[in-house]
Amino acid sequence: MTDHVLSVEEMRAAERAAMDSGVSEWQLMQRAGGGAADWIWRIAAGRAVTVLCGPGNNGGDGYVIAETLQRRGLTVTVVAPVEPASETARRARDGFSGEIAKTLVSSSGEVLVDCLFGYGLSRKVEGEFAKLLELACPSHSIRIAIDVPSGIFADSGEWLGASHRYDHTLALGAWKRAHFLMPARADMGNTRLVPIGLDLKDPAERLSERPRIHPPEPDSQKYTRGLVAVVAGEMPGAPLLSSLAAMHAGAGYVKLFSDHSHPDAPAELVIEDGALGEALDDERIGAVLIGPGLGRGSEARDRLRAALNSGHNLVLDADALHLLDRAMLDGADPAKMVVTPHDGELAKLCETFDITATDKRDRAIGLRDATGLTVLAKGPDTLLAPAQGGVVYFPQGSSWLSVAGSGDVLAGMIAARLAVTGDAVGATQEAVWLHQEASRLAGPSFTAGQLADAVRAALALFL
Numbered sequence: 079m080t081d082h083v084l085s086v087e088e089m090r091a092a093e094r095a096a097m098d099s100g101v102s103e104w105q106l107m108q109r110a111g112g113g114a115a116d117w118i119w120r121i122a123a124g125r126a127v128t129v130l131c132g133p134g135n136n137g138g139d140g141y142v143i144a145e146t147l148q149r150r151g152l153t154v155t156v157v158a159p160v161e162p163a164s165e166t167a168r169r170a171r172d173g174f175s176g177e178i179a180k181t182l183v184s185s186s187g188e189v190l191v192d193c194l195f196g197y198g199l200s201r202k203v204e205g206e207f208a209k210l211l212e213l214a215c216p217s218h219s220i221r222i223a224i225d226v227p228s229g230i231f232a233d234s235g236e237w238l239g240a241s242h243r244y245d246h247t248l249a250l251g252a253w254k255r256a257h258f259l260m261p262a263r264a265d266m267g268n269t270r271l272v273p274i275g276l277d278l279k280d281p282a283e284r285l286s287e288r289p290r291i292h293p294p295e296p297d298s299q300k301y302t303r304g305l306v307a308v309v310a311g312e313m314p315g316a317p318l319l320s321s322l323a324a325m326h327a328g329a330g331y332v333k334l335f336s337d338h339s340h341p342d343a344p345a346e347l348v349i350e351d352g353a354l355g356e357a358l359d360d361e362r363i364g365a366v367l368i369g370p371g372l373g374r375g376s377e378a379r380d381r382l383r384a385a386l387n388s389g390h391n392l393v394l395d396a397d398a399l400h401l402l403d404r405a406m407l408d409g410a411d412p413a414k415m416v417v418t419p420h421d422g423e424l425a426k427l428c429e430t431f432d433i434t435a436t437d438k439r440d441r442a443i444g445l446r447d448a449t450g451l452t453v454l455a456k457g458p459d460t461l462l463a464p465a466q467g468g469v470v471y472f473p474q475g476s477s478w479l480s481v482a483g484s485g486d487v488l489a490g491m492i493a494a495r496l497a498v499t500g501d502a503v504g505a506t507q508e509a510v511w512l513h514q515e516a517s518r519l520a521g522p523s524f525t526a527g528q529l530a531d532a533v534r535a536a537l538a539l540f541l
């Protein structure tokens with residue numbers, strides 16, 4: 079299983095379970111160190127390797143890596159400021175046939191392998207360890223972190239001590255939360271998983287699997303293929319962008335409920351003005367999107383109430399997230415709703431619903447638990463807290479997605495996929511993947527309009 083994302087406690091439990099089933103810690107370390115060495119050997123491509131070994135089993139992995147690479151003919155230097163503290167790490171140290179230095183002798187090198195601390199980091203990295211990283215990281219041209227960069231707290235992704243940038247991070251046995259959370263994620267470079275044969279059951283938290291999107295059924299017609307209603311408000315541009323994205327993301331029919339004139343809208347987009355309550359009273363509607371360009375005045379509030387009371391599947395984004403409160407949710411069905419806050423909107427929602435958590439994952443979970451909503455917390459470390467429980471993480475997306483209107487495009491795609499499938503959690507994941515592929519296809523420095531145009535080609539990659 080490669081999609082589990084484990085907490086430190088769960089990781090320790092998985093390793094204990096492996097040991098209970100007869101696999102020793104030493105065997106696990108051999109698998110971890112041997113698997114990591116395979117990657118490093120390829121990355122190093124003959125260059126000299128410096129391995130930093132800490133006191134715990136992360137350091138133990140380091141000695142296994144060093145011995146494996148040395149036997150394969152690489153020049154290996156091991157630096158270990160302190161003696162191993164665990165029996166298994168001592169055994170690994172004793173199995174290393176080369177010299178062990180206490181400090182870094184040469185101030186420059188080629189490949190750095192950081193095995194000072196893994197998920198056992200329990201406090202800030204200071205003193206000789208901090209100095210060693212300060213010296214070694216900038217002076218090596220390729221930096222590889224084993225399991226997690228030393229100084230990263232594996233459960234939260236925060237740095238305990240100074241941060242350093244790595245080119246590669248090799249996760250051992252299973253992904254940890256830090257592999258998908260900022261700020262850690264930005265400093266890890268390419269991430270790869272080294273399996274060590276753990277038998278992992280039903281993960282509460284996992285990495286989103288690349289989806290398969292199905293073409294319409296042979297007997298489909300425009301209404302059964304998914305009718306999306308995009309509700310506009312004060313500003314005309316954002317809901318138009320959402321509508322365009324929805325049109326390309328597989329919906330059979332997209333209607334924009336707007337009182338603006340929209341001279342730039344394509345002919346295929348049906349624009350209706352007039353009373354919103356009546357317009358939404360159409361049971362063929364598969365999903366409603368409200369929020370982009372909505373505004374925050376009393377009219378916006380009325381439109382949001384109409385959407386919440388419509389009984390349809392609902393995507394709430396942007397301004398709708400500033401207006402939403404407990405009273406508005408009364409009478410609505412949170413199980414049919416997805417909210418898509420970025421960090422600022424998530425903070426506002428947490429204030430509204432009295433959630434005191436400070437980090438992104440805990441806030442998303444807190445909001446989900448307090449409201450029953452499915453929460454997509456957007457950003458460079460987008461994560462999904464489904465109403466049913468658990469957390470879903472995503473592979474790293476393009477940083478070019480940080481452009482105005484990008485969220486409007488994503489919201490439109492979620493609404494489209496939700497109208498097609500009726501499955502809020504599946505639809506949201508499909509849309510995040512489409513968003514990321516569309517950004518790759520759109521090339522660098524795209525506008526949100528160009529991103530929306532690329533959605534159709536992106537969808538073809540998931541059929």
Ligand SMILES: NC(=O)C1=CN([C@@H]2O[C@H](COP(=O)(O)OP(=O)(O)OC[C@H]3O[C@@H](n4cnc5c(N)ncnc54)[C@H](O)[C@@H]3O)[C@@H](O)[C@H]2O)[C@@H](O)CC1
Pocket residue numbers: 093103106107110111132133134135136137138139163164194195196197198199200201202203204207224225226250251274
């Ligand atoms: N337990 C197992 O079965 C396996 C563990 N593996 C490796 O073991 C790692 C976890 O091992 P450990 O639990 O020993 O933890 P670590 O190796 O991450 O570090 C723990 C040691 O460092 C000390 N320490 C923690 N924070 C410190 C700080 N800021 N300054 C100075 N000392 C500090 C602790 O007192 C302890 O001695 C994983 O990340 C992975 O690399 C792998 O070998 C796979 C198998």
Ligand SMILES: [K+]
Pocket residue numbers: 136192193194195196223224225226227228
């Ligand atoms: K490490």
